[in-house]
Amino acid sequence: MNSLIKIFLVFVILSNIHYAQDQCTFTGTPEKSLSYPLFGSTGTLKVLVILCKFTDDNYDDPPRTNLWPSTRNSMPIWGPSLVSTTIQTDYPDPSISGYFQDMSLNQLHIIGDVKFYQPIHEQAYYFISSGRGLGYLTEEILMGLNSQINFAEYDNWDPKDIDQDGKKNEPDGQVDFIAICFRDANFAGLDGSSYSGIAGITGYRQVFGNGTSQLILDNKVISAKNLLSDLGSGTCQRGILNLHEGLGTICHEFGHYMFGTTHYAGVGFHGLMDGEGTGVMNSFERIRLNWLQAIVVNNTESDVMIPDAISTGLVRRMNIPNSTEYFLIDNH
Template identity: 25%
Template sequence: MRSILLMLFLIFTFCMQLISSSQAEQFCSMQGTSAASAQLGGRYKPASGTFKILVIYAQFTDDNTDINNSNWIKGQAPAYMNGTLDETWSSTPTSGSLTDFFNQMSFSQFKVIGKEVSITMPQTMQYYIDHGITKMYDMNKIAIQTADAQVNYAEFDNWRYDSVYHHTNIADNNVDMIYVVWRNMNPSIGLWSGIGALNDWPYTNIPFSVEGGTRNIQTGFEGYGSGVTIINGYYGTWWVYRGMQHELAHWFFGRNDHHTPSGTWGILEGWGTPSDCINAYERYKLGWMNFNTIDPSSYANPTTINITLPDFITTGVAYRIKVPGGGADEYFILENHQRISQFDVPDNNSNAAGIFVLHQTADIGNAVRVASAEGKFNWSVPYTLPNIYGSSPAMLPVFQRGTVNRASGYCRRERIPWYGGNDVIVYELINGSVVKAGENGNPTVFTGTGKDQFDLSNNNVFTPASNPSTDIYNNATKVGFEVTGISNGVYTLNIHVKNPESASPSKPQNPKLEVYSGGGDYNPKLTWAAMLEQDVTNGGNIYVERSRKNMNVYPYNWSAWQTIATLSGASTEYIDQGITTAGMGNDSVKYRIRARDSQNKYSVYSEEVKMRYDRNLLKRGLAEPKEYLLSQNYPNPFNPSTAIKYEIPEDASVVIKVYNLLGKEVATLVNGFKTAGYYEATFDAGSLSSGIYIYRLTAGKYSEIRKMTLMK
């Protein structure tokens, strides 16, 4: 048993190295599953009424880990003690406390209060190890009995567990809830970082007594249980408070299958989530709010429903729309997050406020995922990189965003499946640079892009034609919504049932720029995904707008947007012949597009895309370059050949070589004297394997390197 526990500890310690202070789930030890239930309220502990918790902060005299950490200096009580819980309830609790958190989340229906005490263990940690006292059960039992002199345990016996979801506000000689928070613990003792129990294995209950045998401490989980264990209390409040909230939520909901998926906020947050802010599904299941439900099947005719949506956290107002063709418990959930509460963090970008949509596919916490307003896409894995976190798997995927997949693709807040397994640690390739989920323990790709919310400018339409799409199952019944206004943080929306075509056109998707070299010029070529609305493709328009930045004029500001083309609504590309030096120089040009339908309604603008150009050159070769420049190869990624443009402002001996990531030279593209001017070299990688390659320009004393990706 001891070896098993040690192995589990080592596995969990490795996992914890991947977890950051602001994004990750610290506590994931409630193994197995708990059946979903249609009942509301707390499963094993009450979710309403007054609930009194005892917090015991415990330490060892021979704990020499970070002994001067200001969160918890060795030999003293933690700095945050007496701020975790209020001893008496009020409508204005200590800001940021557990009392405050549950007051706000439950609208004061669940009144969490308690008492905090600090104890030092009677023996050293090494003493217990030497005497074979190395179980979580033993440590917690000694700590709780040591605290007996400071605590009247009768104060914490107020609820009787009758059955699942049924609790009576009466003493039953069993203590309701104790948090044992350890400053630090030796790995030999085999503790998890946090668990919703006082025992080594939560599904075994070994009770013991306090106060001369008059009160019982139940050490298991599910049904009869009296506590939670948290170690590494010296990490500070972010760790301890979220652990307390998370583990109590296990008592509300059940085991690990009730964790929210990566990217989804929730009181029972999973790995890679932005915060423990409660979501509407959880709030409803705990009986703290009711949904406004729209079921399209109850409408005989096309209907537009005008609704107002105030801030979700402070009002509890949320809507859910039954997904046409979906399961019995499948909904789109609409929450307005205005970031009024300090606990309201649906996205780690502080400016991300708006309507966040969750897609619930079943009546259980891990089936509630973000439907990001940024959209869903197909993803490829052009290459893999070594696993910097461990040896299994040896390689981790680098994901690259591809084409639009409105109904069944993946957004950046989801874990993207890979043939090597649905890995917790994933990579993503964005604009040529690798962003690692989990790098330095910080899974930022799951915690928000600042573009996940629906609002009046980022993305205002959620319909079958939008990205993401409401038409997941290609059902005959179509639904959607359009954000139409906002006043004092309250949104107005039109919910379209059986008539989503009444909404404005959706946000144009996937704009991309490339260099088009037809006719000897170098023009920007703008492409985008085809619009799906028939009243755009037949009788509508696409408007292309452009802005420039002149790096010869300070300050280096972008010019006002100008409409440079009005195209058919079915168009998917535009070549800007007004720019003939794309991909070179230091000036910049950017583009955006919007759509108009035959009802004269307009979409929001697409994302902006930009590239370099040289405003001083009307055509290639009319003037000499003013500086050295090595351009990004095109195309990139490529297979098997690609073009590399470069500029030299003076006569020089030029060398361009290509290397693999190990530094081995694989090709020499240029090696000779060149006069000042513009040049292009071709790299044929037909005999090389897929991967990242480095190319280097050396001209006189000048040197520059860039990366390119061969994808076969």
């Protein structure tokens, strides 16, 4: 048992080393019932990632911004490697594809495309105080890239099972997931609330510039909804300065499509969905997606070996006597 305690203490110390993931304020009870994970925990999901930079974005904080300095008004060199275009046996790390391959033990493949867009106007033009807002900007981004994109390629899942055939891995007429990623953005001005990311491509207001909650491109619906009200078509985030810092925020916001609208309070700074964590999924999250097996420690074991949880998918569970609660101890 002493070995377990020592390992647990090391885990607590290491878990406070932050992966670069800003605070997410998105939380609450959705108005409509959705079955999570929305896309299933196995299979292939094709996503669209859009990197954006305002012309007046002059934020620089070396070395954090060295890989996308404010003087570069185009796709950063590392941009295309955010997500793999095809299914691979071994995705590069760091990347969205590599992250979920590692966490899922190769059960979930996230592939897709990365595009760059520079808004036509300076940021203040899109502020709510100017009569526009994030939805107006999002519509401009999507329409501006429309000639480069076939949005029908990103409809491969039916999260709500609208045809009631028991299958989620089939098209439903709505684009599955778009991640709109700003190098830097003032969401307080754009959306009336400060946050690093939100599980909705138009923020809290949930409408495009045309005043509706839908765009139809390539005969596919792109939804402005966020998960607090209904199924949307992606996420919006800021602070995507490089692969390491951007990945934590993007994966966390995608995590709302896997786990729902709440954060896991009480797990400290360890996990994807606590809102300000290390970025590495904890064992509780991976168990919920059937990506990990918990083996109960029994009273007869005196020396317990705990393998690396990321690569083996194994953790140990310590039940609390006369209680439904327990400890999960993972080593990574």
